[in-house]
Amino acid sequence: MKVFVHLARGFGDETWGERWRSGKLLGLNEEHAYGYDHAASPDVQVVYASDFPETRLQKLVRYAGRAILGFDVVHAWRNREKLLAADVVWTHTESQTLGVLLLFHLTRGRVPRLLGQTVWLVDRWAKQPWPRRLLYRFLLHRLDVLTTLSSLNCSDARSLFPWVRVESVLFGIKADGMRPARGPHNNGPLKVLSLGNDEHRDWPTLCDAMSSLPDATLRIASGAKAAARAAKGHRNIEVMKIRDNATLFAAYEHADVVVVPLSENRHASGITVILEAVYFGVPVVATDCGGLTDYLDHDSVLYVPPGDPAALAAAIRSVRENPEVAKKRVEKAQERMKTTLSSVAYAQRYVALSRDVCGTV
Structure with a gap:
């Protein structure tokens, strides 16, 4: 089975590999983007x-x-030779999914099967101009499987596109080399860390929570203007920009707790940060929305309701008050990550779906 992984421009194998080797890629990345290469085997070429x-x-x-279409078809067109020679194509976001689908409509003859992932499309569907919605619906009729990152998005997509097979595929990251699970450090003020640039980060609620935690400090690693606005006037909050992995990994190691504050969403916003924190053995507090419990349940992550600063402050405080309980949550999260939420498991789920649609099970 020949698999072609079509990612955004800048994520190509040569470009990604060069940046990975130079240490310029932030996060727990691997030599090949998103670990799709773990699908390779004697009978699967990636x-x-x-x-x-x-x-x-x-x-x-x-x-x-x-800008006009809302997706990149030029990048798909440039890759058309190897893409069209594959048995199945995998994409990572709707930009690549829709670009490949338009390429199929511009191509005569045989086209491969397509497992097209969407991340933000379903959440943003109502905000799309009606000409785009018409175009996207037309294109999606050629899709074999639409994959989503949460069961919530999956359910919404099935309602929006009833003619398409939709499957929820849990994302995963590198899991080998995880740090030992731990509770908070015992020295000094409680050190809270929060990271991310996603539009669904709820910085105001987190900063309000920190107002009732005078003995705690918060470092926000984000380039989002919303983070800077929310932190303004709070003496125990620092907004920082992380430019290299040495700084990023040190921030995780230094933290007593990682907090992922979220506004309502349907696409598992924040899951990468949560998994990275688990990898480094750090207790996690997160907002219960977006389908995050598909990944890690209440025994693995301390969840709080959306938009509730008091509940968030109490959850942060409890990490210091109950360090052994916090550590046990991390241990359970790491076990789940090893078996189900690794990049290897993620790639293998795509292999299973591909065998199904290609009729090679």
Whole structure:
């Protein structure tokens, strides 16, 4: 089975590998983007998309097309030779999914099967201009399987696109080399860490919670303007930008608790940060929304209701008050990560779906 992994431009195998080896990729990344290469075996060949060189004019044309359509078809067109030679194509976001689908409509003859992932499309569907919604519905009729990252998104997508097979596929990251599970450190003020640039980070609720925790400090690692606005005037909050993995990993090691504050969403916003915190053995407090309990239940993560600063403050405080309980939650989360939430398990779920749609089970 020949698999073609079509990711966004900049995530091509050569480009990604070079950045990974140079240490310029932030996060617990692997040599090949998102670990899809773990699908490779004697009977599964995995090929990633390439980032073709482009002039300024060509880049402008690609960006203009993306601005008009809402997705990148030029990148798919440039990769068409290897893409169309595959048995099945995998994508990681709706931009690549829709780009490949439009390529299929521009192609005569045989096209491969497509497992197209969506991350934000379903959440943002109502905000899309009606011409885009018409185009997207037309394109999605050619899709074999639409994959989502949470059961909530899966349910919504099945309602929106009843003609498409929709499956929820749990995301995973590198799991080998995890740090031992631990509770908070015993020295000094409680050190809280929160990271992310996602539009669904609820910085105001977290900063309000910190107002009732004068003996705790919060470091927010984010480039989002909303984070800076929410933190303004709070003496125990520092907003920082992390530019390298040495700083990122040190921040996790230094933290007593990682908090992932979220507004309501349906696509498991924050799951990457949660999994990274678990990898480093740090207790996690998160907002109970977005389908995060598909990944880690209440025995693994301390969840709080959305938009409740008092509940969030109490949860943060409880990590210091009950360190052994906090440690046990991390241990359960790590066990789940080893068996189900690794990049290896993620890739194998795609292999199983691909065998199904290709009729090679």
